[in-house]
Amino acid sequence: xxxxxxxxxxxxxxxxxxxxxxxxxxxxxxxxxxxxxxxxxxxxxxxxxxxxxxxxxxxxxxxxxxxxxxxxxxxxxxxxxxxxxxxxxxxxxxxxxxxxxxxxxxxxxxxxxxxxxxxxxxxxxxxxxxxxxxxxxxxxxxxxxxxxxxxxxxxxxxxxxxxxxxxxxxxxxxxxxxxxxxxxxxxxxxxxxxxxxxxxxxxxxxxxxxxxxxxxxxxxxxxxxxxxxxxxxxxxxxxxxxxxxxxxxxxxxxxxxxxxxxxxxxxxxxxxxxxxxxxxxxxxxxxxxxxxxxxxxxxxxxxxxxxxxxxxxxxxxxxxxxxxxxxxxxx
Amino acid sequence: xxxxxxxxxxxxxxxxxxxxxxxxxxxxxxxxxxxxxxxxxxxxxxxxxxxxxxxxxxxxxxxxxxxxxxxxxxxxxxxxxxxxxxxxxxxxxxxxxxxxxxxxxxxxxxxxxxxxxxxxxxxxxxxxxxxxxxxxxxxxxxxxxxxxxxxxxxxxxxxxxxxxxxxxxxxxxxxxxxxxxxxxxxxxxxxxxxxxxxxxxxxxxxxxxxxxxxxxxxxxxxxxxxxxxxxxxxxxxxxxxxxxxxxxxxxxxxxxxxxxxxxxxxxxxxxxxxxxxxxxxxxxxxxxxxxxxxxxxxxxxxxxxxxxxxxxxxxxxxxxxxxxxxxxxxxxxxxxxxxxxxxxxxxxxxxxxxxxxxxxxxxxxxxxxxxxxxxxxxxxxxxxxxxxxxxxxxxxxxxxxxxxxxxxxxxxxxxxxxxxxxxxxxxxxxxxxxxxxxxxxxxxxxxxxxx
Numbered sequence: 001x002x003x004x005x006x007x008x009x010x011x012x013x014x015x016x017x018x019x020x021x022x023x024x025x026x027x028x029x030x031x032x033x034x035x036x037x038x039x040x041x042x043x044x045x046x047x048x049x050x051x052x053x054x055x056x057x058x059x060x061x062x063x064x065x066x067x068x069x070x071x072x073x074x075x076x077x078x079x080x081x082x083x084x085x086x087x088x089x090x091x092x093x094x095x096x097x098x099x100x101x102x103x104x105x106x107x108x109x110x111x112x113x114x115x116x117x118x119x120x121x122x123x124x125x126x127x128x129x130x131x132x133x134x135x136x137x138x139x140x141x142x143x144x145x146x147x148x149x150x151x152x153x154x155x156x157x158x159x160x161x162x163x164x165x166x167x168x169x170x171x172x173x174x175x176x177x178x179x180x181x182x183x184x185x186x187x188x189x190x191x192x193x194x195x196x197x198x199x200x201x202x203x204x205x206x207x208x209x210x211x212x213x214x215x216x217x218x219x220x221x222x223x224x225x226x227x228x229x230x231x232x233x234x235x236x237x238x239x240x241x242x243x244x245x246x247x248x249x250x251x252x253x254x255x256x257x258x259x260x261x262x263x264x265x266x267x268x269x270x271x272x273x274x275x276x277x278x279x280x281x282x283x284x285x286x287x288x289x290x291x292x293x294x295x296x297x298x299x300x301x302x303x304x305x306x307x308x309x310x311x312x313x314x315x316x317x318x319x320x321x322x323x324x325x326x327x328x329x330x331x
Numbered sequence: 332x333x334x335x336x337x338x339x340x341x342x343x344x345x346x347x348x349x350x351x352x353x354x355x356x357x358x359x360x361x362x363x364x365x366x367x368x369x370x371x372x373x374x375x376x377x378x379x380x381x382x383x384x385x386x387x388x389x390x391x392x393x394x395x396x397x398x399x400x401x402x403x404x405x406x407x408x409x410x411x412x413x414x415x416x417x418x419x420x421x422x423x424x425x426x427x428x429x430x431x432x433x434x435x436x437x438x439x440x441x442x443x444x445x446x447x448x449x450x451x452x453x454x455x456x457x458x459x460x461x462x463x464x465x466x467x468x469x470x471x472x473x474x475x476x477x478x479x480x481x482x483x484x485x486x487x488x489x490x491x492x493x494x495x496x497x498x499x500x501x502x503x504x505x506x507x508x509x510x511x512x513x514x515x516x517x518x519x520x521x522x523x524x525x526x527x528x529x530x531x532x533x534x535x536x537x538x539x540x541x542x543x544x545x546x547x548x549x550x551x552x553x554x555x556x557x558x559x560x561x562x563x564x565x566x567x568x569x570x571x572x573x574x575x576x577x578x579x580x581x582x583x584x585x586x587x588x589x590x591x592x593x594x595x596x597x598x599x600x601x602x603x604x605x606x607x608x609x610x611x612x613x614x615x616x617x618x619x620x621x622x623x624x625x626x627x628x629x630x631x632x633x634x635x636x637x638x639x640x641x642x643x644x645x646x647x648x649x650x651x652x653x654x655x656x657x658x659x660x661x662x663x664x665x666x667x668x669x670x671x672x673x674x675x676x677x678x679x680x681x682x683x684x685x686x687x688x689x690x691x692x693x694x695x696x697x698x699x700x701x702x703x704x705x706x707x708x709x710x711x712x713x714x715x716x717x718x719x720x721x722x723x724x725x726x727x728x729x730x731x732x733x734x735x736x737x738x739x740x741x742x743x744x745x746x747x748x749x750x751x752x753x754x755x756x757x758x759x760x761x762x763x764x765x766x767x768x769x770x771x772x773x774x775x776x777x778x779x780x781x782x
Contacts, residue, residue: 033579064425073427077601080428084594088587095583102580106357106572108558108688111460158530159514167510167520181617198617209521212617242617247500247636247655248521249493252619271621272493273637274720274730287731289636291643291654318521319500320653321510326645 033100042097046090053086168316168324170201170210172297177202178213178239178307185306191217191237196254196268198242201309209318212242213297214251214268215307216279225296226282232298232310239297239307240283243318244270246290251277268294282314292326358581359561359574363454365588366447367468372592373440374547378540380433387419387426388412390485390532392525401609409613412528413487417609432600434626437479439596441628444472452673452703454690456560458683462674464553469670471546474539476628481535483606483626485528490606492614493623496521497636501659506652522616560690569688622720631710634717635662638737666710697756704752705745712737712744 060079063069127133160166178186178199191197197215200206220236232238242250249272257263267276267286275288283294295313302308316324341347358364391411397404399414400421419426448468451457457465480498484491499521502513516530517523561567561574575581599605611620625633635658644652669676677699678684693700716737723730 072424073431074601076425076428077432077597077599081594081596081598081601084590084597088590088594091583091587091590095580095587099579099583102575103573104355104357104576105566106558106574108570108572111686155515159511159516159518159524161511161514164510164514167514200617207522207616209616246641247659248496249623250496250617250619253621271619271623272497273633274734275641285641288641289639289654289658290641291650319503319655320643320650321503321513322505322507322651322653324510324650326643326648326650 034102036100039097042093046094046098049086049090049093053083053090056080056083056086059083167321170313170317171204171208172201172210172309172312174309174311176204176309177302178215178299178309181206185304186215187305188235188237188301188307189305191215191307193217193219194254194256196252199239199307209243209248210241210313212250213239214242214254215239216254216266216268218266218280222280224281229282229296229298229314232296234299234301234307237299237307238279239299239309240268240277240279240294241297241313241317244272244275244290245292245294245315246270246273246275246288246319248319249273251275251294291320354576354578356555356577357558357572357574358577359559359567359572361562363450364559366443366450368585368588369592370440370443370447371547371551372589373436373443373596374543375589376436376593376596377433377440378544380429380436381536381540383429384419384426384433385536387415387423388485389415390528392487392528404609404612407613410487410528412485413608413613416486416488421609428597428601430600431603431605432596434483434605435599435603436596437482438605438626438628439592439599441472441475441479444468444475445628448472448670449703449707452670453693453700454560454562455677455687455696455699456690457674458677458687459674460557460686461553461560464550464557465674466671467546467550467553469667471543471550473667474543474546478535478539478543479626479628481531481539485531485535486606486608487528487614488608489611489614489618489620490608490623492522492616493619494625494629496616497633497655497659499523500653501636501655504653504656505660506656509653558688560688562692563689567689569686572688622724624718624721630717631666631714632659632663632717634713634715634737635659637719638713638716638734638741640738662713666706669706694756694759697753697760700756701749701753705749708748709741709745712740716741 056079060076060083063072063075063079069075130136179202180186180197180199183202185202186197186199195216199213199215200211204211206212215237218233218236218238220233223233223236223238225232225238240251242252244251249270251268251270253269253271255264255267255269255276257265266279268279268283269276270288270290273289275290276286277283277290277294278286283296285291285293292315295315295317297313298310300308300310315326320326337347337350340350389411393411395409395411395414397407397409397414397417399405399417401417404417416430420430421427451465451468480494484495484498499513499517502516503509505512513521517527518530558572559574561572565573567573612618624630636655637658639654639657641654643650643654680698691699716734719728719730719733719737722728722733
């Protein structure tokens with residue numbers, strides 16, 4: 001009995017969801033869209049796909065609402081992506097099998113020179129009362145340009161347009177202590193061979209590009225620093241600005257030879273564009289796009305054995321710009 | 332009911348004639364005409380997901396200490412920008428799905444525009460009367476590159492900070508005004524004043540999206556006003572246009588494509604990890620990491636920066652042109668310059684000033700196709716040079732050797748590509764001609780036998 005009811009209900013729904021037959025009573029206008037045969041199976045497929053889309057959307061809400069479900073991101077993406085995929089499938093089936101296919105014919109429009117001529121005529125005739133048209137045009141252009149410039153002028157507040165001194169200043173002075181990232185002074189003995197150590201000037205902003213330096217310890221007899229830099233290294237420890245002179249990334253990689261006879265010599269490498277600097281020869285460029293050496297910081301050791309700067313950098317820190325001195329940084 | 336609505340609307344707006352015209356607007360049918368639509372649907376996803384992200388993101392450089400659910404970063408010092416992005420990724424429900432979908436949508440957006448551009452160039456669809464449509468589209472591409480760069484730079488993770496450092500280096504390298512430009516944008520030397528974050532943010536969520544949306548509107552208006560181009564064949568002529576109407580023929584296809592794009596982006600966003608910022612850590616000026624790669628659409632620029640031999644142009648101990656200028660400013664200017672000038676150059680070379688509504692197959696214009704292939708290969712070689720460090724990690728090829736090889740390929744490949752593409756086009760055309768003649772001859776023989 002129950003089963004029979006269920007079947008009857010199904011039959012009723014089946015009949016009731018059919019579109020009403022077109023009523024032939026009154027005159028229909030000639031068709032615009034051509035007629036086509038019905039495609040009941042495609043219609044059902046579209047209904048099924050839409051139902052699946054709705055189910056996926058509900059699944060998305062359920063996953064979102066229930067915290068216990070693990071891997072939320074994956075299931076949320078799957079559910080929402082699935083809902084959209086079923087919608088897409090429904091529309092594509094509808095487009096291929098349900099919608100009337102027709103090919104229309106149209107025309108590309110031609111240019112309309114008469115209208116263009118009329119526009120020119122309207123403009124010309126509108127100015128027919130003018131006696132000093134050209135002067136007026138110059139005045140209008142001047143006013144527009146001046147007002148435009150005035151509107152742009154406050155943009156100069158965005159930055160120090162001419163005061164570029166800040167671009168070359170660094171916190172380093174003779175006698176300033178080197179500290180690690182926690183602000184602790186650095187004993188020279190803490191710098192071991194084949195390690196890259198990052199240091200900052202004491203009591204200065206570590207986030208300035210003039211601040212960070214790299215420290216490496218080399219064999220003193222391997223050092224070939226440029227002329228005038230005698231004594232810039234202490235016990236084989238050399239310091240260079242950590243900011244690449246190419247595009248300003250941190251020179252964060254240190255290549256050291258595992259087996260010096262065959263491996264490449266030590267190199268300070270920037271991971272952005274692989275500019276490679278030679279710490280043994282004063283930071284000269286040995287590979288990559290950097291156009292000038294890493295600025296070197298002269299070092300000294302105080303009475304407690306801590307590292308201090310013995311002066312300022314050998315050149316401006318970071319990427320270059322038009323007119324910047326290629327050599328000594330100001331302090 | 333529909334008639335009632337249409338009539339009511341028409342009585343108030345007088346738009347029924349326009350509506351009817353729009354419904355029966357003709358779309359010529361070709362798969363490659365859908366690439367631009369994909370970009371459009373990506374833009375919709377970008378606006379929607381981006382709005383959601385903006386409800387949680389805090390574009391501030393205020394220092395904060397992390398105590399969220401990601402244990403490895405517990406106690407790390409970072410900016411509020413990075414902290415809020417970690418929070419929305421790891422602690423906001425559906426946040427990571429939306430952020431990853433946003434990122435994927437940006438990547439697909441630029442890819443779709445780039446493919447669309449190739450279609451336009453290779454088929455000559457940029458010719459009169461559609462030059463303006465083409466310029467507007469190119470501008471959208473340029474803005475999309477900048478918009479994407481700002482988007483991943485805002486996060487202030489280690490990679491984005493490195494990207495900004497490079498941007499700063501490139502800005503500084505502009506001849507004469509570089510330092511002033513950088514000073515205006517960053518408010519001072521790198522990493523800039525705190526307000527720099529507000530500047531990036533307003534540009535990323537307001538100025539550039541509105542510019543892009545406006546240009547998309549202009550682009551679509553121009554497309555509709557001039558009608559689509561069409562390929563030769565059948566009864567199509569320069570004057571007669573054949574295709575399916577917007578409704579009912581094209582509507583389900585376009586909507587289906589839209590949902591398919593949505594589906595792909597959300598599936599990618601949910602299932603394929605992209606830019607896991609918690610692994611990179613916060614950015615500090617003194618930090619850097621190996622294997623730093625930008626999103627794919629900036630790969631050509633990082634390749635150009637990496638390929639340049641190391642020299643600054645100096646005069647009397649002063650730098651004049653710093654190295655990043657060549658790869659970061661000149662190279663993209665040359666590529667975009669060629670693309671902007673293309674319609675003019677082609678008109679000069681071919682002396683063809685006629686309007687064209689029929690587009691070419693690539694083989695129909697061997698010289699254009701050859702030149703476009705050469706340009707594409709040139710950019711592609713430089714793009715590949717940008718991934719040489721990945722090749723070193725994956726295959727073990729020496730990075731230095733790869734760069735030396737690429738420095739040669741950059742000159743060789745475009746020449747070979749030009750010659751090869753031209754040759755292929757000419758051969759294809761010749762084969763067609765021969766096949767046509769044979770067909771003709773067979774017809775005649777048939778006729779002779781029959782007669």
